[in-house]
Amino acid sequence: MYPDFPERVLFSEEEITLRVRDMAAAIHADFRNEPGPLAVVSILKGGFVFLADLIRAVGLDITVDFMAISSYRESRPRSSGVRIVKDLSESIFDRNVLVVEDIIDTGLTLSYILRNLKERSPRRLKVCTLLNRAGSRIAPLPIDYCGFEVGDEFLVGYGLDYLQKWRNLRFICTLTERGGERAGISG
Numbered sequence: 001m002y003p004d005f006p007e008r009v010l011f012s013e014e015e016i017t018l019r020v021r022d023m024a025a026a027i028h029a030d031f032r033n034e035p036g037p038l039a040v041v042s043i044l045k046g047g048f049v050f051l052a053d054l055i056r057a058v059g060l061d062i063t064v065d066f067m068a069i070s071s072y073r074e075s076r077p078r079s080s081g082v083r084i085v086k087d088l089s090e091s092i093f094d095r096n097v098l099v100v101e102d103i104i105d106t107g108l109t110l111s112y113i114l115r116n117l118k119e120r121s122p123r124r125l126k127v128c129t130l131l132n133r134a135g136s137r138i139a140p141l142p143i144d145y146c147g148f149e150v151g152d153e154f155l156v157g158y159g160l161d162y163l164q165k166w167r168n169l170r171f172i173c174t175l176t177e178r179g180g181e182r183a184g185i186s187g
């Protein structure tokens with residue numbers, strides 16, 4: 001199915017499915033007695049595959065909204081130069097909010113987003129991430145639901161990309177130089 005398969009599978013489709021189900025059950029238990037639909041907020045683009053599976057497993061009334069930010073990696077590496085390029089379309093005032101991320105690395109992106117969302121006075125604000133690279137953290141963050149802890153290796157698949165490629169893999173894997181070449185990188 002994927003002829004230029006990039007490398008070692010770290011989390012298989014089955015492992016991801018089971019973990020997402022567990023995370024969804026924990027979210028269901030925490031929010032089932034709360035008033036109003038849960039406002040699920042996703043940061044484009046990496047989280048969209050995880051989001052799609054998670055929301056269908058949660059089994060609660062929810063709404064979904066998206067934010068997009070400019071990546072500091074593209075221009076000023078490791079700076080906190082984060083900018084909102086697409087804002088939420090609905091108010092989160094007095095709402096229960098769950099921010100869903102693909103991976104938290106330095107934490108700079110999410111700490112900026114959480115500060116921004118808190119100013120809008122949500123009722124509760126929780127964080128759910130599929131992957132956590134705690135060893136790279138610069139900005140400390142509270143994580144309420146975490147799928148897997150990961151190390152230094154760069155990961156692709158299940159929404160995660162390298163230069164916009166590999167998001168459609170059903171599993172999460174590390175990327176070799178060959179995979180990088182095939183994603184359009186040379187040298």
Ligand code: IMP
Pocket residue numbers: 046101102103104105106107108109110153154155156160161162
């Ligand atoms: P942070 O601000 O350093 O926490 O950046 C988090 C964002 O960087 C994630 O939402 C991803 O979009 C991206 N990212 C970090 N590590 C990886 C990786 O291993 N593969 C793909 N994207 C990554």
Ligand code: MG
Pocket residue numbers: 043044045046047101102103
């Ligand atoms: Mg992301």
